[in-house]
Amino acid sequence: MATQNSSSILFTNTNPQQGFRLLELTPELEKLFSSKDAPALELKSPSAALARAVVDPSALEYVNLCTPTQTYRIRQVQSSNSLHILRPSLGQISRADIKVVEEEAGESGSLNLPDEAVTAIAKCRSTLELHVPPGGFSAVPFLEKSLGLYDRRSGDDDGDIPMDESSRGFGALGLAELRDRVFVDIPVSSAQCEAGWREICAFVDEKQGACWRPSARMRLNVWKRLMEGAILQTIDLEKQFLVRDLWKSVLDEDDTSDPPFPRALLEAVVRRLCVLDEGPALADEIKWASFDKAECTQWVGETYLAATAPTSSSAIGRSDFLREWKDCLPESWRSEVALSKLQEGSYQSPDPTTISFVEPSQRQQVSQTSAAAPATAAKVKSTRNWHELLKNQKRH
Amino acid sequence: MPSIPLHPRSSGLAPTKPTGAPFHPVHPVHNPLPQLLQTPSGLALLELQGTINVPASETEQDGPDENQDLESTSYETPIGKLMFPDYSIHNPDDTKWMKRVYLYVGRYQRMTGEVKKLPRPIAVLQKRAGTDGSEELEVVEIVRYKVFFKNRPEPVNDV
Numbered sequence: 001m002a003t004q005n006s007s008s009i010l011f012t013n014t015n016p017q018q019g020f021r022l023l024e025l026t027p028e029l030e031k032l033f034s035s036k037d038a039p040a041l042e043l044k045s046p047s048a049a050l051a052r053a054v055v056d057p058s059a060l061e062y063v064n065l066c067t068p069t070q071t072y073r074i075r076q077v078q079s080s081n082s083l084h085i086l087r088p089s090l091g092q093i094s095r096a097d098i099k100v101v102e103e104e105a106g107e108s109g110s111l112n113l114p115d116e117a118v119t120a121i122a123k124c125r126s127t128l129e130l131h132v133p134p135g136g137f138s139a140v141p142f143l144e145k146s147l148g149l150y151d152r153r154s155g156d157d158d159g160d161i162p163m164d165e166s167s168r169g170f171g172a173l174g175l176a177e178l179r180d181r182v183f184v185d186i187p188v189s190s191a192q193c194e195a196g197w198r199e200i201c202a203f204v205d206e207k208q209g210a211c212w213r214p215s216a217r218m219r220l221n222v223w224k225r226l227m228e229g230a231i232l233q234t235i236d237l238e239k240q241f242l243v244r245d246l247w248k249s250v251l252d253e254d255d256t257s258d259p260p261f262p263r264a265l266l267e268a269v270v271r272r273l274c275v276l277d278e279g280p281a282l283a284d285e286i287k288w289a290s291f292d293k294a295e296c297t298q299w300v301g302e303t304y305l306a307a308t309a310p311t312s313s314s315a316i317g318r319s320d321f322l323r324e325w326k327d328c329l330p331e332s333w334r335s336e337v338a339l340s341k342l343q344e345g346s347y348q349s350p351d352p353t354t355i356s357f358v359e360p361s362q363r364q365q366v367s368q369t370s371a372a373a374p375a376t377a378a379k380v381k382s383t384r385n386w387h388e389l390l391k392n393q394k395r396h
Numbered sequence: 397m398p399s400i401p402l403h404p405r406s407s408g409l410a411p412t413k414p415t416g417a418p419f420h421p422v423h424p425v426h427n428p429l430p431q432l433l434q435t436p437s438g439l440a441l442l443e444l445q446g447t448i449n450v451p452a453s454e455t456e457q458d459g460p461d462e463n464q465d466l467e468s469t470s471y472e473t474p475i476g477k478l479m480f481p482d483y484s485i486h487n488p489d490d491t492k493w494m495k496r497v498y499l500y501v502g503r504y505q506r507m508t509g510e511v512k513k514l515p516r517p518i519a520v521l522q523k524r525a526g527t528d529g530s531e532e533l534e535v536v537e538i539v540r541y542k543v544f545f546k547n548r549p550e551p552v553n554d555v
Contacts, residue, residue, distance in 0.1 A: 008479045009428045011499065012472035013450050021521040022441075025538065030517050033535055038404030043533070065402070082447045083542075085520065087438040088425040093472045101474045101503060116428045119472045120442065127518065184399055 010101065010117035012093055017120075020085055022127040023065075023074075029130070032067055042066045043074070046142065047185040053145040058133065062187070065130060069191040071137040072130035083124045089117030139196030141361060142186040143213060147202055150212035152261070175204045175264075176283055182211050194282050203268040214265055216306035216357075220328070222261060222269045223300055225250050227330060237291040237330065243270055244287070273299060297336040301325045302346050305357040312348060315356035403524060403534040430483045430493070433511065433541055439520055441542035444499070444507065448475060476500040478543070480511075497543055506552040509545030 025033065032038055045063050046054065056062060058073075065072045183193040202213045214222070227237075229249030235241045247263055267286055271279055273296050274289040304325055309316045318339075326334040339347075339355075345363045347355050425438070433440045450473060477500040482493035494511035501507065517540045524532040 007481065007483065008477040008500075010474060011476045011478045012474050013448060014470050014472050015450070016470060019523065020536075021533075023519040023521055023535075024516045025519050026516065029519075030538070033404050033519065033538060040404065041402040043400040043402055081443050081445050084442045084444070084448070086429075086440045086442050088427045088429075089472060090425060090470075092470060093474060097474050101476050101500070116426075117472075118428060118440070118478060120448070120475075123447070 008116070010089070010093070012089060012117060012119040014119045014121045018085075018122045020122045020124060022083060022124050024127055024129045026072070026130055028070065029067070029072075039068055042189075044184075044187040046187045050142055050145060050185055054141045064137070064187040066187070066189040069189055070132075071188045071192060072132055075129045075131060076126050077129050078126045083127070084120040085122040085124070086118045086120055089119045091117070093117065137188045137192055139183075139186050139188050139193045140199055142188075143182070143193075143196050143200055143202060144361075146182055146185065147211050147213040149215055150203075150205075150265070151215035151218055175206060178204045178209060178211055179282065197282060198268075198271050198279070201265070201268040201272045203262065203264040205262050205264060207262075212265075214268070216303050216310070218261070218265070219269060220300075220303050220307045222265055223303065224328060225260060226266060226269070227328070231330065237296070238293055240288050240290045242287065243267060243289055246270065246289075293333055293336060294341070297329060297333060298341050298343065300328050301337065301342050302357070304328055305342075305347055305355065306359075309356040310359075312350045312356045315350045315354035318349070318353055318355045321355050400530075401532050402521070403532065405535045405537070430480055430511075431485075432491075432494070433543065435537050435539060437537045439537040439539065441514075441518065441539050442478075442499075442545075443542050444509070444545040445548065448501070450475075476502055476505075497545070499543075499545055500552070501549055504551055504553070505549040507545040507549045508547055509543060511541055512544045513541055514539070 032041075042065075043063050044066050045051070045061075051061070063074045065074050179197070183190060186193050186196075188196075200213050201219055202211060204211050226246055226249070229235075230237050230241075230246060233245065233249040235246060235249060243266075247266055250266060251259055270289050271282075271286055273291045274286070275292045275295075278289060280286055305321065308314075308324075309321070322337055322339070326337045329337065346358055346360075348358050349355050427434050427438055429440055477498075479498040479500070480493055480496075481498060482496055484490070484493070497509045497511060499507045499509065517538050519535045520537045520539060521533050522536045524534040
């Protein structure tokens with residue numbers, strides 16, 4: 001059949017084969033990779049300790065693909081078909097074997113070697129697929145486990161602060177580096193790490209070279225102090241103010257005494273409450289800020305509740321709560337206070353007259369009670385090699 | 397390392413339409429595939445049900461030796477022929493040819509398949525060369541079509 005010969009391409013198998021992985025792209029990723037200055041992405045998995053502490057109900061071991069802003073879970077999908085990766089032949093065809101496909105020479109020219117040849121250089125039995133779980137990804141659960149709790153009572157200096165061993169000995173590292181050391185173990189994108197950091201008012205204590213998450217009580221103290229300072233110095237929190245001025249208003253009159261809390265903590269609270277589009281990136285200094293009344297009111301209410309009634313056994317009276325909440329706010333904001341302003345699910349009522357806080361992690365559990373808990377977290381291996389992690393995943 | 401970087405294609409440019417000629421001379425070899433299947437790096441995907449058995453000595457090792465210079469020591473074993481019987485280089489915009497592709501395995505077996513557009517493009521990832529200490533990956537190509545043989549081979553006369 002002459003027509004066949006004229007358009008046929010020799011198909012060969014290259015040995016040794018090469019190692020490739022096939023990654024199915026989402027439309028967003030395709031766009032990202034196709035852009036002219038495409039950023040490098042990251043494959044992230046939690047540190048072994050974090051994997052044990054923050055158990056993912058859907059997978060014991062996992063690898064996430066992170067763009068600067070998005071996170072995707074990588075799922076290895078096995079196929080009974082084999083996917084071969086081809087490329088044009090380089091011409092190192094063992095001619096002794098050519099009779100496999102062609103009768104021995106004589107009729108030279110029937111096969112145009114090596115121009116008309118492709119070769120299989122790799123075989124893949126699986127592809128990597130990406131997906132985002134319904135709730136998305138958050139850095140908060142990881143930050144809560146990896147940062148030490150900052151709950152210093154005014155007065156005691158090096159008191160009973162739980163020191164996280166791993167956060168010691170950073171020496172002269174910069175703030176950003178200290179923060180990045182925390183983020184590198186958190187398997188979500190850097191934008192989501194920053195959002196979580198901001199959400200819980202985490203901060204870097206430069207003097208100690210440590211990263212902290214302040215307790216609810218601590219955050220409430222900061223808020224009360226800054227509100228009092230703002231009133232004394234007539235700083236309108238709803239209008240743009242200099243963060244430097246707010247810090248000065250927080251300090252005691254006599255400059256000699258130590259500040260009530262690190263300036264970084266005040267700035268963390270300011271970043272949390274700052275009107276969204278005014279908040280600078282974590283790497284940039286926050287110079288100016290203004291607060292959003294509604295956001296502040298909600299945050300203060302929830303923080304107060306978390307500080308005074310963290311569990312149902314410590315529930316407080318509703319009317320007491322509403323009165324205290326109002327007292328925590330500037331005079332003109334008192335009318336904002338209402339239970340409906342709190343985030344849905346953030347509180348519970350053990351009985352009709354009382355109220356208590358519900359931890360964000362508990363809220364998720366309530367909505368996922370049916371989700372099967374994974375086998376014991378203790379089984380999580382210490383491996384962070386992504387080949388291993390993918391190999392051990394459940395076959396689909 | 398807990399975090400492994402995945403670098404975008406080094407060219408940075410994303411030609412959506414192959415122009416026929418290779419974009420950069422990684423493999424400055426004539427690409428005999430139809431234009432639609434050609435990519436800047438020359439890589440293409442072929443899927444088949446089952447597997448191609450090559451003699452035992454040639455089967456994949458558990459991970460090829462990374463340090464080996466693949467290009468210089470590798471060799472190719474002929475398997476068969478790939479044919480796009482309805483494809484005409486003079487009429488590349490007509491896509492009817494995609495419906496029929498033959499893969500002859502040896503001289504007496506033939507599989508019939510087709511060229512399919514992938515529902516989602518696939519990035520071909522590879523370990524970045526020269527990163528021994530820390531592992532780094534790189535997107536070497538984004539492929540949008542595959543040659544797909546879903547049927548079993550049928551016996552044919554020698555071609």
